[in-house]
Amino acid sequence: MSTPASAPSFELPSVLGGSVALADLHAGGAAVLVFVSEECPTSAMTLRRLAPAVEPLRGAGVALVAVFEDPPELAARAARRARFSGTVLSEPAPYEVSRAYGLQTVPTTVLIDRDGAERERVVGWDRERLQELLARAAGGVGAELDVRLDGAAPQLKPGCAAKCAYDADTLALLARAGAQDELEEMFERGWSDGLPVIPPTRDRVEAMLGGLDGRQSLGPVPPAMGEATLERVAACAVLAGCRPEYFPVVVAAVEAVLDPAFNLGGQAVTTQPAGQLIVVNGPVAEAIGLNAGVGALGPGWRANMTIGRALRLVVSLTGGGFPGRLDRSTLGNPGKIGLCVAEDERGSPWEPLHVERGFEAGSSVVTVIGCDAPLSISDHRSRAPEELARVLGWAAAATWSPNWWPLGGTSVFVICPEHAQLFAQAGWSKRRLRNEIFEAVRRPAGELRWGETTPVVQRAADGEPIHKWERPEDIVLIVAGGEAGRYSAVLGPCLGMDAQIVSRRVRWRG
Amino acid sequence: MSSTDYVSPFDERRRVGEPLAPRPAAIAGLTVALLDINKRQSDVFLDRIEERLRADGARTFRLVKQIFSRAAEPQVIRRIADRGDLAVEGLAD
Numbered sequence: 001m002s003t004p005a006s007a008p009s010f011e012l013p014s015v016l017g018g019s020v021a022l023a024d025l026h027a028g029g030a031a032v033l034v035f036v037s038e039e040c041p042t043s044a045m046t047l048r049r050l051a052p053a054v055e056p057l058r059g060a061g062v063a064l065v066a067v068f069e070d071p072p073e074l075a076a077r078a079a080r081r082a083r084f085s086g087t088v089l090s091e092p093a094p095y096e097v098s099r100a101y102g103l104q105t106v107p108t109t110v111l112i113d114r115d116g117a118e119r120e121r122v123v124g125w126d127r128e129r130l131q132e133l134l135a136r137a138a139g140g141v142g143a144e145l146d147v148r149l150d151g152a153a154p155q156l157k158p159g160c161a162a163k164c165a166y167d168a169d170t171l172a173l174l175a176r177a178g179a180q181d182e183l184e185e186m187f188e189r190g191w192s193d194g195l196p197v198i199p200p201t202r203d204r205v206e207a208m209l210g211g212l213d214g215r216q217s218l219g220p221v222p223p224a225m226g227e228a229t230l231e232r233v234a235a236c237a238v239l240a241g242c243r244p245e246y247f248p249v250v251v252a253a254v255e256a257v258l259d260p261a262f263n264l265g266g267q268a269v270t271t272q273p274a275g276q277l278i279v280v281n282g283p284v285a286e287a288i289g290l291n292a293g294v295g296a297l298g299p300g301w302r303a304n305m306t307i308g309r310a311l312r313l314v315v316s317l318t319g320g321g322f323p324g325r326l327d328r329s330t331l332g333n334p335g336k337i338g339l340c341v342a343e344d345e346r347g348s349p350w351e352p353l354h355v356e357r358g359f360e361a362g363s364s365v366v367t368v369i370g371c372d373a374p375l376s377i378s379d380h381r382s383r384a385p386e387e388l389a390r391v392l393g394w395a396a397a398a399t400w401s402p403n404w405w406p407l408g409g410t411s412v413f414v415i416c417p418e419h420a421q422l423f424a425q426a427g428w429s430k431r432r433l434r435n436e437i438f439e440a441v442r443r444p445a446g447e448l449r450w451g452e453t454t455p456v457v458q459r460a461a462d463g464e465p466i467h468k469w470e471r472p473e474d475i476v477l478i479v480a481g482g483e484a485g486r487y488s489a490v491l492g493p494c495l496g497m498d499a500q501i502v503s504r505r506v507r508w509r510g
Numbered sequence: 511m512s513s514t515d516y517v518s519p520f521d522e523r524r525r526v527g528e529p530l531a532p533r534p535a536a537i538a539g540l541t542v543a544l545l546d547i548n549k550r551q552s553d554v555f556l557d558r559i560e561e562r563l564r565a566d567g568a569r570t571f572r573l574v575k576q577i578f579s580r581a582a583e584p585q586v587i588r589r590i591a592d593r594g595d596l597a598v599e600g601l602a603d
Contacts, residue, residue, distance in 0.1 A: 234517070235517040
């Protein structure tokens with residue numbers, strides 16, 4: 001028997017970075033090289049069907065290696081789509097390695113033994129011969145392969161011409177046709193909330209950072225405690241579609257949710273539907289185009305939509321709180337895509353939220369609140385402030401549950417300008433409205449004792465009045481919305497989290 | 511072709527799961543920590559688990575988290591690690 005010829009040696013870039021030499025691949029016992037190309041359907045099928053053999057072979061000391069006649073990013077994408085977890089190498093034009101192996105067709109599978117000699121090759125998809133080749137690869141290192149390759153049709157399929165066999169003009173045509181689909185790749189990488197995203201290229205992320213040091217960290221993000229470096233936060237802001245001028249608001253929102261008092265960890269994993277509402281106050285809101293007017297709770301305004309979304313991407317991607325994985329929300333709610341609103345400070349008759357919370361009027365501040373979805377409250381007929389306060393309050397009476405009194409959490413009321421004017425004309429302050437809503441919504445304990453109710457109700461005598469809220473301060477009031485239409489809204493609570501409302505100043509130079 | 515030098519939103523170090531500790535072949539003679547998450551009916555669940563563990567020859571001890579929606583306090587985790595061979599964290603509702 002003649003001694004097999006040494007296979008041509010090579011060193012090629014790995015899609016994981018660095019380069020890999022043939023000698024490293026067969027050092028463990030043997031290597032199976034699968035020469036493939038991204039646009040070849042037979043290559044894709046072969047990789048997909050060989051994929052289950054990767055780990056068993058690896059365990060036996062045999063490397064199963066895909067060698068793509070493509071740039072690394074295309075090779076990585078094709079391997080990911082095939083769920084191929086073996087080593088993936090990229091061979092750039094002019095394909096000298098393929099040529100050295102005498103390739104005419106991809107896929108071509110070549111078995112290299114421990115000594116670097118070629119033992120066998122299979123051209124195209126040939127299930128039976130590939131099964132034998134893999135068994136021989138394992139047998140060569142004294143192992144038995146316990147994997148059967150997919151037996152579905154086709155059993156045989158010819159491949160495509162190897163690129164090393166093309167002329168220069170054809171290669172140029174292929175390069176244009178093969179330009180990758182970046183948007184699809186974002187989904188494949190899992191860098192999405194289910195909607196298309198803007199690819200976070202380094203240039204875009206640098207622009208988002210605006211000179212900030214991307215290595216600086218805002219801290220670990222629950223629940224998986226991924227580190228929120230500014231670079232990663234900027235990547236999320238790019239993915240979300242933010243403009244660079246929004247970034248100071250995104251950063252402030254991330255800082256706010258990472259305050260332990262906010263209990264993001266609890267909010268991110270709960271079965272409740274709650275998301276994180278961002279309220280923006282101060283001059284930054286108008287300067288970056290945040291909407292506080294018509295359609296304030298969205299959609300339609302880029303700043304509102306993308307700032308809220310950027311925060312949610314930080315929570316779900318960097319923090320690992322992705323729906324269905326660590327985020328166990330039973331139903332979720334559309335507000336969890338992102339919910340960011342500016343307060344209409346000019347249209348409001350009252351002091352804005354950030355001033356209530358101790359900041360000076362001219363400062364720019366972000367406030368984050370764990371919240372359920374908005375519930376609309378229509379009232380076009382009330383003429384007395386007491387009447388309207390009752391309507392608003394009683395709309396919130398069924399939030400969380402009709403019998404869960406007191407709530408033990410916060411309700412956020414978004415008061416529309418026409419409703420706000422009615423209160424203002426009556427001379428009502430924010431404090432007055434808060435107290436009136438609080439006092440209006442109470443019921444005898446006996447009427448709340450069905451289904452699930454609270455320990456407070458369980459302990460109370462039948463006739464004892466129970467308030468919907470523990471205290472008036474649990475009612476948060478902001479003003480926003482279009483000038484016409486008497487629709488306010490209330491956002492239900494996130495309960496059981498011991499979660500506080502948190503505000504952070506926006507580091508912004510107007 | 512567009513630039514493909516992307517910045518990942520993931521912290522890759524945190525995406526590699528911690529390996530599970532080796533599973534014991536039997537629980538007889540082992541000490542099991544039963545961690546109550548401090549939510550309604552967590553104790554009902556753990557009472558039943560405790561009965562079954564004891565019937566199988568395990569020793570048990572109980573701990574309670576301060577609040578169900580936050581991670582267990584470091585001292586609670588330390589006590590579990592110091593005294594227990596195994597731990598069961600009880601759910602609720």
